[in-house]
Amino acid sequence: MNEEDAAELVKVVNEYQTKKMDIEGEDFKVESVDENLVKNVARFCHAQISPCASFWGGIITQEIVKLTGKYSPLRQWLHHEFFEVLPEGDVKRTIEPSRYYDYHLLFGDDFVKKTAESNSFLVGAGALGC
Numbered sequence: 001m002n003e004e005d006a007a008e009l010v011k012v013v014n015e016y017q018t019k020k021m022d023i024e025g026e027d028f029k030v031e032s033v034d035e036n037l038v039k040n041v042a043r044f045c046h047a048q049i050s051p052c053a054s055f056w057g058g059i060i061t062q063e064i065v066k067l068t069g070k071y072s073p074l075r076q077w078l079h080h081e082f083f084e085v086l087p088e089g090d091v092k093r094t095i096e097p098s099r100y101y102d103y104h105l106l107f108g109d110d111f112v113k114k115t116a117e118s119n120s121f122l123v124g125a126g127a128l129g130c
Contacts, residue, residue: 001095001105006042013038040083047102055080087111 013033059078066073091108098104103112 001043001093006039009042010035010038037081037083040086041081044083044086044106047105049102049106052080 010033017029017033019029063073065071086106087108092110094104094109095101100112100116103115
């Protein structure tokens with residue numbers, strides 16, 4: 001949540017945008033950069049929430065299975081972000097260590113309070129490949 005760091009990352013990304021890069025023998029150049037996306041990456045890069053950890057855990061596990069078996073691993077870029085779920089406008093965020101720190105950071109205190117006060121029952125079944 002440091003705006004100075006976010007501005008510095010935008011500056012670095014814009015500097016690299018103008019350079020051509022050699023990736024696996026091919027010239028690669030970034031056409032455009034969404035500065036809001038870069039700022040959000042800088043602000044929330046250390047936040048870890050269970051759904052994202054589960055998603056990446058599943059992807060990595062499948063890639064390990066592919067690498068050790070008869071299937072081919074991914075040989076391409078995989079982009080995963082969901083900044084559109086962030087609340088708009090000013091949001092009160094408590095930045096102090098707690099079990100739900102990352103949720104406070106991403107969604108704000110009001111969301112965490114409403115979620116904690118709600119009653120829900122979740123049933124799931126599945127495994128790798130289901």
